[in-house]
Amino acid sequence: MQQIVFILLVLFSVQNFDSEPTIKLALLKYSGGGDWYANPTALPNLSYFCNQELDTNIDPNYATVDVGSAELFNYPFVHMTGHGNVVFSDAEARNLRNYLIGGGFLHIDDNYGMDPFIRVALKKVFPEYTLIELPFSHPIYHQAFSFDNGLPKIHKHDDGPAQGFGIIHEGRLICFYSYESDLGDGWEDKEVHKDPDEIRLRALRMGANIVKYAFSIE
DSSP states (O other): OHHHHHHHHHHTTSOTTSSSOOEEEEEEEOBSSOOTTOOTTHHHHHHHHHHHHHOOOEEEEEEEEETTSGGGGGOSEEEEEESSOOBOOHHHHHHHHHHHHTTOEEEEEEOSSOHHHHHHHHHHHOTTOOOEEOOTTSGGGBSSSBOTTSSOOOSOTTSOOOEEEEEEETTEEEEEEEESSOHHHHHSOHHHHOOOHHHHHHHHHHHHHHHHHHHHOO
């Protein structure tokens, strides 16, 4: 907890052009067969965008951390993605729970096909909580950039509306789940998905909002 709080204070106090990077984002590695490693250019591009637009000092060379590892506590912002199955062991669920309650933040981005599995996995972590859809007025949509209609729609998927869900513990949003949006695809290099510039910009701006929110909450 103390380490996480210390990192949060450092992140926005140092300009990204004046020193070595002070922090890394992390990608969550999990079991079950889902491709946790999808979108390899997403976090580097998001880091560059945040450094440019938010004056953060994020290392674009993100870390990879196992859900059950003690190393999880070194990273105040952890991103999770994939297309398929997600399985947490009892020990992994306990570790992730302690991390989130202790001050960490998890962003889950459904890359298509993850939804039925991640909901079951999260119930193992927080049996007392259910994912709730966040109102468009929630601060995560109104950080550096305003999204008055909530989560932006980046990729078609099942052609449903983009939805942002969350787990709130003692008044703090500790997990944000972006569904039917696919922000990570929008963060990737342009040639990967060939999204129009305006779509990629919306995805990056929403990603920057998530990062800023995660590093600003008490």
